[in-house]
Amino acid sequence: MRATDAETPAASLNLIGAGHVGRVLGRLFAQHGAFALQQVLTRSVDSARQAVAFIGAGQVASAYDQLLPAAVHLLAVGDDQIVAASEALARAVPLRDSVVFHCSGALASDRLQAARDAGALVASVHPVRSFADPAAVAAQFAGTFCGVEGDAGALAVLTPALQAIGAQPVPIDAAAKTVYHAAAVFASNYLVTVLDAALRAYQAAGIPEPVARQLAQPLASESMANVFRLGAAAALSGPIARGDMATVARQQQAVSQWDPDTGALYQSLVAPTTDLARRKQRK
Missing domain, CATH: 1.10.1040.20 (ProC-like, C-terminal domain)
Incomplete structure (x- = not known):
């Protein structure tokens, strides 16, 4: 999924939720050309603007119904919001053949069932490190291990993107995610x-x-x-x-x-x- 020349543009990415993890991954995906950040949706327009400024790419979306279709959707929301976010995304945009993934360390990709029912390939990607200082993490992300699980088609898209930003994906058993x-x-x-x-x-x-x-x-x-x-x-x-x-x-x-x-x-x-x-x- 990494852009290699002008004829191979990076796949579009929508970011839903832009706390520390979402901001870091958004910045790295955009900087390394792994994905082209399209829109950022958070709980408030102000926080979305701050996230766009930190990432250096993307446009602010103020509601799910403002989201455009994208090849990849990252749900960087709290664990208790993953199911609701997946359901809202499935209602708002067509998801067939797109990839939807979240970043929870405790929950598996089965929490994205609404997106899967809408035709998406789903996965989870959990970076194994602290994100207390997003700017420092973004600058020193190379070598970070990421526990990954989900649909094979989703991982086929996400694995090279993670490798492009210096991550080391490690497959895990979804049944043993907790x-x-x-x-x-x-x-x-x-x-x-x-x-x-x-x-x-x-x-x-x-x-x-x-x-x-x-x-x-x-x-x-x-x-x-x-x-x-x-x-x-x-x-x-x-x-x-x-x-x-x-x-x-x-x-x-x-x-x-x-x-x-x-x-x-x-x-x-x-x-x-x-x-x-x-x-x-x-x-």
């Missing part, structure tokens, strides 16, 4: 929760919080580096990896006495860590 998104929660959000427990436990032992962070950082950093270098099983160390369950039991009791909620967290991690230790022994 589990896929939970993986990011484990790798990011829950990791922070576990580290918070470590910092609070250090402080319970009388260590000031700034010093606690200094103590935890090399342990956490080296463990993470080993996981990504060697794999999780090989990186595991500590009492469970050594089979020292007596120490684990003492720690469980002590942590529970100090803070019952943190004790419950500790206990919940014993079984999966024991299973990980078994995998390490088998290698």
Whole structure:
């Protein structure tokens, strides 16, 4: 879908919803000639104008009935708005043989059933990174992994467009989309929760919080580096990896006495860590 010469124009793209993700993808698709941005529709005309200014291309649409037909429609809306946006789009413009996709990490392309019923090919594309600073992300997007799933015809259009902007598309199982998104929660959000427990436990032992962070950082950093270098099983160390369950039991009791909620967290991690230790022994 990337324009290669004057006789091969880029396919037209309508952008519905222009938060951080929509703005970044809109700018990159337009800059790299992957798609020709046609119209931008958001909840307000002002936000659509701001998005067009950020992207550097496209025209403002103030309502679905102002949208023109396009080869591709990107629904960069909140998860709770995807179904409604798909239905509104299907009512407003002809979708037969077009591509409609959304960017949710938690929801699959089946949420676009209204567009599919109208003849569109549907997909989802989830860029695996934070979009807190859109300008910085747009400038450093190359190499970003994107989880993709959906109709084969839609992915045949979207995959080269994503590659044109420097993304690395990774096919995922649509039936496991929620589990896929939970993986990011484990790798990011829950990791922070576990580290918070470590910092609070250090402080319970009388260590000031700034010093606690200094103590935890090399342990956490080296463990993470080993996981990504060697794999999780090989990186595991500590009492469970050594089979020292007596120490684990003492720690469980002590942590529970100090803070019952943190004790419950500790206990919940014993079984999966024991299973990980078994995998390490088998290698």
